[in-house]
Amino acid sequence: xxxxxxxxxxxxxxxxxxxxxxxxxxxxxxxxxxxxxxxxxxxxxxxxxxxxxxxxxxxxxxxxxxxxxxxxxxxxxxxxxxxxxxxxxxxxxxxxxxxxxxxxxxxxxxxxxxxxxxxxxxxxxxxxxxxxxxxxxxxxxxxxxxxxxxxxxxxxxxxxxxxxxxxxxxxxxxxxxxxxxxxxxxxxxxxxxxxxxxxxxxxxxxxxxxxxxxxxxxxxxxxxxxxxxxxxxxxxxxxxxxxxxxxxxxxxxxxxxxxxxxxxxxxxxxxxxxxxxxxxxxxxxxxxxxxxxxxxxxxxxxxxxxxxxxxxxxxxxxxxxxxxxxxxxxxxxxxxxxxxxxxxxxxxx
Amino acid sequence: xxxxxxxxxxxxxxxxxxxxxxxxxxxxxxxxxxxxxxxxxxxxxxxxxxxxxxxxxxxxxxxxxxxxxxxxxxxxxxxxxxxxxxxxxxxxxxxxxxxxxxxxxxxxxxxxxxxxxxxxxxxxxxxxxxxxxxxxxxxxxxxxxxxxxxxxxxxxxxxxxxxxxxxxxxxxxxxxxxxxxxxxxxxxxxxxxxxxxxxxxxxxxxxxxxxxxxxxxxxxxxxxxxxxxxxxxxxxxxxxxxxxxxxxxxxxxxxxxxxxxxxxxxxxxxxxxxxxxxxxxxxxxxxxxxxxxxxxxxxxxxxxxxxxxxxxxxxxxxxxxxxxxxxxxxxxxxxxxxxxxxxxxxxxx
Numbered sequence: 001x002x003x004x005x006x007x008x009x010x011x012x013x014x015x016x017x018x019x020x021x022x023x024x025x026x027x028x029x030x031x032x033x034x035x036x037x038x039x040x041x042x043x044x045x046x047x048x049x050x051x052x053x054x055x056x057x058x059x060x061x062x063x064x065x066x067x068x069x070x071x072x073x074x075x076x077x078x079x080x081x082x083x084x085x086x087x088x089x090x091x092x093x094x095x096x097x098x099x100x101x102x103x104x105x106x107x108x109x110x111x112x113x114x115x116x117x118x119x120x121x122x123x124x125x126x127x128x129x130x131x132x133x134x135x136x137x138x139x140x141x142x143x144x145x146x147x148x149x150x151x152x153x154x155x156x157x158x159x160x161x162x163x164x165x166x167x168x169x170x171x172x173x174x175x176x177x178x179x180x181x182x183x184x185x186x187x188x189x190x191x192x193x194x195x196x197x198x199x200x201x202x203x204x205x206x207x208x209x210x211x212x213x214x215x216x217x218x219x220x221x222x223x224x225x226x227x228x229x230x231x232x233x234x235x236x237x238x239x240x241x242x243x244x245x246x247x248x249x250x251x252x253x254x255x256x257x258x259x260x261x262x263x264x265x266x267x268x269x270x271x272x273x274x275x276x277x278x279x280x281x282x283x284x285x286x287x288x289x290x291x292x293x294x295x296x297x298x299x300x301x302x303x304x305x306x307x308x309x310x311x312x313x314x315x316x317x318x319x320x321x322x323x324x325x326x327x328x329x330x331x332x333x334x335x336x337x338x339x340x341x342x343x344x345x346x347x348x349x
Numbered sequence: 350x351x352x353x354x355x356x357x358x359x360x361x362x363x364x365x366x367x368x369x370x371x372x373x374x375x376x377x378x379x380x381x382x383x384x385x386x387x388x389x390x391x392x393x394x395x396x397x398x399x400x401x402x403x404x405x406x407x408x409x410x411x412x413x414x415x416x417x418x419x420x421x422x423x424x425x426x427x428x429x430x431x432x433x434x435x436x437x438x439x440x441x442x443x444x445x446x447x448x449x450x451x452x453x454x455x456x457x458x459x460x461x462x463x464x465x466x467x468x469x470x471x472x473x474x475x476x477x478x479x480x481x482x483x484x485x486x487x488x489x490x491x492x493x494x495x496x497x498x499x500x501x502x503x504x505x506x507x508x509x510x511x512x513x514x515x516x517x518x519x520x521x522x523x524x525x526x527x528x529x530x531x532x533x534x535x536x537x538x539x540x541x542x543x544x545x546x547x548x549x550x551x552x553x554x555x556x557x558x559x560x561x562x563x564x565x566x567x568x569x570x571x572x573x574x575x576x577x578x579x580x581x582x583x584x585x586x587x588x589x590x591x592x593x594x595x596x597x598x599x600x601x602x603x604x605x606x607x608x609x610x611x612x613x614x615x616x617x618x619x620x621x622x623x624x625x626x627x628x629x630x631x632x633x634x635x636x637x638x639x640x641x642x643x644x645x646x647x648x649x650x651x652x653x654x655x656x657x658x659x660x661x662x663x664x665x666x667x668x669x670x671x672x673x674x675x676x677x678x679x680x681x682x683x684x685x686x687x688x689x690x691x692x693x694x695x696x697x698x
Contacts, residue, residue, distance in 0.1 A: 029521065033520070160666055161514065161518035161666070164517065164518040165518055168513065168518070168688075168691070169513040169517070169684065170510065171382070171684065171688075171691075172382075172683045173680060294651070296650075299642065300645070314509065314680055315671055315677075316669075317509055317510070317668070317669070318667075319514075319666070319667070320645045320665075320667040320668075320669070321664070321665065321666040321667065328662065331521065331663055334521045335519070335520065338520045338521045343695040346693075
């Protein structure tokens with residue numbers, strides 16, 4: 001039995017989803033894995049809470065869903081004055097959970113927080129995509145040199161374990177190509193258009209359901225998918241690409257006629273993010289493609305996500321699952337913690 | 350760098366596929382994972398080869414594809430007189446690869462070999478399904494108590510990492526239901542019948558392509574899928590079921606009219622193996638089901654396999670890939686060895 005002592009930066013949908021899982025599954029995790037975890041610190045833009053004896057998860061969730069974290073009740077050892085840097089390096093914590101919103105236009109602060117944590121001897125689990133998209137090679141080398149754990153399952157496809165599948169379960173194989181349906185919003189819209197909706201209707205429905213933003217540019221122009229593809233390329237091909245280094249087309253030019261033509265040919269339009277590694281060089285693109293129904297990506301419906309890894313040894317291996325959501329992505333954090341725990345147990349054995 | 354010293358029992362398609370991967374990827378595996386492996390022993394019904402300095406993989410493959418392993422050339426330390434038991438327990442080997450054919454009617458010998466290996470302090474990787482289908486709880490407890498590795502990725506869906514996905518990548522979640530398309534032969538036949546073939550034509554095609562046996566009973570009556578489901582239940586629900594404890598129907602009653610009716614309703618017939626865990630009780634069945642196209646299993650084509658794990662935290666997670674084949678299943682053995690290696694590295698770190 002080992003109890004991890006966690007500091008959370010950010011406490012939005014993912015942070016809260018994770019806290020809820022930790023609370024509800026505490027007994028189960030102790031019995032099945034001899035695993036325990038305490039949240040000792042939570043830092044958001046509006047509140048700072050630190051208690052070396054452990055914060056009360058239910059009270060945290062209650063405060064976050066009510067008047068905000070500043071309403072968290074006092075206790076003898078509670079401090080409300082630590083800044084993020086002090087919390088990251090605090091000797092009473094061993095693992096940083098970086099659950100702040102991704103800001104790819106300004107990744108510096110998030111990257112600096114990850115570095116600070118490694119320098120202070122802490123493990124890091126990030127669901128913030130910025131450190132992975134912009135500085136993965138450097139950060140993973142830092143973690144390795146310091147003998148620390150670096151987890152990032154939540155940066156792609158929420159809790160669906162696309163990263164661990166590639167890096168652990170397919171270890172030993174050579175992934176030569178990645179192909180994915182990794183933007184739920186556009187996939188939902190394409191599914192609706194197949195059912196007869198116009199582009200405008202499909203977009204309005206996606207917005208009404210909260211899948212698309214008021215300004216849908218990032219989704220419908222393919223930039224969100226491209227950002228996720230950049231992360232997969234960093235993690236699986238070890239290369240840092242920029243958005244301007246790939247072909248990026250969205251779904252804005254797909255209309256009812258294109259949909260009908262595909263359907264008549266027994267095919268389906270999907271917004272496909274793909275990257276191929278040839279002689280150490282990566283070719284990447286995001287664009288709508290007509291897939292035959294025999295392609296496992298053709299069947300991905302609505303807001304589901306899927307990724308196919310093409311390997312030399314086994315052909316294509318496809319993983320399909322939820323691509324987002326607070327609890328699924330919170331589960332990715334828990335999944336990373338359990339991977340850290342497996343390593344610790346192996347080390348003790 | 351650590352070099353594993355392997356004894357292979359069985360050297361058919363899977364053993365040879367594994368040996369080929371080991372030979373072709375040796376440099377790559379050394380550079381990427383500081384991993385090495387030597388085959389020190391091979392035992393089949395017709396031949397016994399043991400060389401503590403390592404057998405020559407190319408010569409083994411050459412002999413196996415030519416006149417048989419007994420044609421393997423001599424060398425100073427080569428022995429041809431060891432029986433299986435002596436080879437399993439040999440002090441110059443550290444890991445047993447059990448790649449003998451599965452005999453579910455008589456699982457005793459394979460189970461005994463796994464036990465003997467653990468008693469002698471060896472790691473075990475099995476692609477023989479019998480020990481997992483009939484004695485998984487006992488054998489995994491033996492491995493755990495002895496601090497040894499027990500790998501079995503190859504017993505389900507060939508090299509497609511269905512086991513590692515469930516046991517590692519989804520660790521921390523509760524899998525409440527398993528649903529799979531896990532018999533490639535019947536799935537191929539259903540795909541062909543959708544394309545207009547009759548049942549008899551589809552079967553004849555499957556036989557011509559080598560997907561179906563001359564006596565296709567095990568496939569078309571659902572017994573093969575049921576056997577695989579029993580393994581998934583053992584691994585993921587920890588319970589040992591027998592074939593007579595589940596509903597098992599095949600595809601023999603699916604004709605052109607049923608196919609046409611499903612198609613008209615926008616659905617597809619699939620032979621679905623499913624198991625649900627409710628309050629510690631497992632309900633399992635194999636039967637043809639009409640799936641809506643929105644089900645990720647509906648899109649699984651031809652001889653591909655797929656499995657959906659239904660989890661509380663993330664809904665369904667579906668893995669699709671090749672279900673059989675010498676090289677893919679050989680890859681499962683390599684994948685297990687690399688998992689053993691990750692544990693060893695964590696232990697040394």
